Amino acid sequence: MKENYTILAASHISGVPTESIRAWERRYKALTPQRLQNGRRSYSTEDIEKLSLLNKLTHEGHSIGQIASLSTKNLKNLYQKHSPQRHPLAEDLIKHLHDFDMEKISEIIEESKLTLETRSFVLDFAAPILSEVGILVENEKMTIAQEHIISSILRSHFGTLLQISANLKPQKRFIFTTPEGDFHEFGILLCAALCLSRRIGIHYLGPNLPAHELIMATKMLSPKAIILSVARLPKDLQKVDIPTYLKEVRTHTSASIPIFVGGDGYRPRSSADKGIQFLPTLAEFDKMLENFTK
Ligand code: B12
Structure with missing residues (x-):
């Protein structure tokens, strides 16, 4: 069953105020929600995903006029690229993952474990890498084998953390x-x-x-x-x-x-x-x- 949302629900979920949603539609054609018989707007899950991305990117300083017409996929790529939290080690790791350079990957993982606190390891390193690799695999820019390499390394690191916590x-x-x-x-x-x-x-x-x-x-x-x-x-x-x-x-x-x-x-x-x-x-x-x- 396809889910549909009112403008209030779309605003609540995406974080964009209803007035901005209306203005972004009117001025920048950011979305064209369906209309119900009574004329009310009806938003799909994809519309909400786009609104959420527009919300995050405008908070990061992008002008709505320049990004409103981009597809959800391009907005996602833009968000990944400019996410302020991503650590430079994460950038390096993805580069070496593209080249299957296992030695360099291990070096970076070791360096990140030694230099980053757990919170930063999660938020600035592991999460951006996993999300980006997921998107790259989805867009066939990286292979499933490459995704498995990094997932299994990170999975085993988190496994060790969880074990330590048992004590x-x-x-x-x-x-x-x-x-x-x-x-x-x-x-x-x-x-x-x-x-x-x-x-x-x-x-x-x-x-x-x-x-x-x-x-x-x-x-x-x-x-x-x-x-x-x-x-x-x-x-x-x-x-x-x-x-x-x-x-x-x-x-x-x-x-x-x-x-x-x-x-x-x-x-x-x-x-x-x-x-x-x-x-x-x-x-x-x-x-x-x-x-x-x-
Ligand atoms: C790795 C992966 C797998 C691995 C998972 C390994 C594991 N141990 O977790 C395995 C191989 C098991 C797998 C299996 C399948 N997968 Co898969 N998988 C992925 C992949 C590539 C990455 C997911 C991931 O771990 N991302 C990293 C995490 C960190 O990011 P995230 O999940 O997006 O979560 C972020 C936020 O949502 C948030 N978040 C998530 N959870 C929570 C919880 C809380 C409390 C909070 C606050 C935040 C939060 O924080 C995260 C960081 O920002 C995605 C592609 C993608 N782009 O996501 C496909 C994907 C999710 N899988 C998909 C599919 C189809 C499958 C399979 C059906 C494949 C198959 N044909 O067998 C099976 C289904 C298995 C099942 N029944 O669950 C699809 C779903 C498609 C769809 N929606 O229509 C995707 C999108 C790939 C695709 N396009 O085809 N998969």
Whole structure:
């Protein structure tokens, strides 16, 4: 089923005020949303993705007049290129990954582990690399083998971090997982590493967890929060309906335990998804952690 959103919902999700959405459409033809029979605008998921990118890029100083007519793909490329957070080591690593230069890749990984704090390793190094490699693979500018090289190196580094944390005895712990049928685990790995950098403990349950298992684990472990990452999978490959999954977990766990959801496969619906908090980026997740530890 195709999802459609009102202008209010589109504004809420993308962060662009409704007046700006209207102005960007009128003046710069940034979008042409469908019109319902009553004349109201109706936005698709793609429209919202474009609005979110326009929002981020204008915040970075791009003029709306110059970027409004770009395709979503080009906006994504622009955003990746100019993301202010990306560390120079990340640029180097991608260059050497293009050349399959394994020696240089190992050197950079070692250097980044030694020189970057965990928080910066996650936000400025690992996340931008993984996202860029994902986009390059999607656009056939990099091979799946190259993606596997870097994913497995980073996966094993995060695995070591998680193991070290098992020896810590923090008072607060968050649970991390992905819904049943979703094997994309980098979102939760990165968030878990951010927690560790702020001395918040983790129960890493790995990806692909049925709702009843998550509910049971939450009852047994009494975490301070549940963190879910949801990848944008094609409908026919989704094992569970995400809103139904979230509702089940929300209904059967204590309301005092917040549920935070991120990832491309989840967008909050204005009226539904009560008690579920959407965090669009790792930076927002990190901000939430900062408030949590105050
Ligand atoms: C790596 C990868 C895999 C790996 C995952 C390995 C692992 N251990 O995680 C494997 C090989 C398992 C895999 C399998 C599949 N994949 Co895949 N995969 C990818 C790839 C290349 C990268 C995803 C990734 O890890 N990115 C890095 C992370 C860090 O970025 P991210 O997920 O975008 O998350 C960012 C934000 O969303 C946010 N975030 C994410 N989660 C959370 C959570 C919180 C709380 C917060 C605050 C933020 C947050 O922070 C991250 C950093 O900015 C993407 C392509 C892409 N461009 O994304 C395809 C992609 C997601 N996969 C896809 C597909 C189709 C599949 C398969 C069906 C392939 C197949 N035919 O078998 C299977 C499905 C498996 C399943 N049932 O889940 C599609 C989905 C297409 C669609 N929507 O229509 C994509 C987009 C590729 C494509 N275009 O075809 N995949």
